[in-house]
Every structure is written in structure tokens, then in C-alpha cells.
Amino acid sequence: MVLDESDLDLLPEYCRYQDDGCEFADSCLNCPFPECIYAQPGGRQQWLKKLRGKEVLQLHTQGKGVKELAEMFGVSQRTIQRILKRDMDNHQKIKSCGGANE
Numbered sequence: 001m002v003l004d005e006s007d008l009d010l011l012p013e014y015c016r017y018q019d020d021g022c023e024f025a026d027s028c029l030n031c032p033f034p035e036c037i038y039a040q041p042g043g044r045q046q047w048l049k050k051l052r053g054k055e056v057l058q059l060h061t062q063g064k065g066v067k068e069l070a071e072m073f074g075v076s077q078r079t080i081q082r083i084l085k086r087d088m089d090n091h092q093k094i095k096s097c098g099g100a101n102e
Contacts, residue, residue, distance in 0.1 A: 053083045060084060 022038065025031040037043040056069055066084070070077040 053086070056080060056083045057087050 019027045019029065021027040021030070024033070024037070028036070033047075037047050040046075052073060056073065059069060059072070064072075066077050066080045069080045073080070
């Protein structure tokens with residue numbers, strides 16, 4: 001049986017690997033994330049949802065309404081309501097656990 005290069009577990013210096021990065025960094029070595037978001041199934045989607053949630057909360061505190069936010073982000077009003085409720089629930093948990101606001 002003859003093994004080719006793809007069958008071997010080679011050391012990095014013996015591999016032809018080009019680090020092209022991704023949409024978030026020009027190379028893996030310059031990535032802003034502590035762990036690659038592509039390493040976990042759905043990692044990119046989860047990260048984008050969290051980012052959207054933060055933006056929704058910030059705009060809501062600036063006075064934007066649910067309907068307006070839903071139109072801005074291209075999601076349903078129910079999605080915006082879930083984001084706002086999740087944030088409200090998290091704040092209540094912090095208060096009941098003796099968070100910094102007490």
C-alpha cells in the first residue's frame with residue numbers, strides 16, 4: 001500500500017497550507033476571536049445573532065420601536081420582542097443574584 005502526502009499527519013513545516021483567513025480576519029493568526037467561530041457547528045450564525053441582539057438593544061435604548069427595529073434588521077417583530085425579553089430576563093437574574101446594581 002502506497003501512502004500519499006494527504007494520508008500522513010505531517011508537521012506544519014512539511015505541509016503546504018495557505019492561511020487565507022475568513023471574513024473577520026485576514027489570517028487565522030490575526031483573528032480577534034479566542035477560538036475560531038467556524039470550529040463549532042453554527043458558530044458563525046450564533047456570533048452574528050449575538051451581535052444583532054446587541055445592536056437591537058442599543059437602538060432600543062435610544063428610542064427605536066419594535067416595528068422599526070424589525071424592519072431595520074429584516075426580522076419579525078416577534079424576534080425583536082424575544083431579544084428584548086431575553087435581555088430583561090438576564091437583568092432580573094443579575095438583580096436577584098446580588099448583581100452590581102444592588
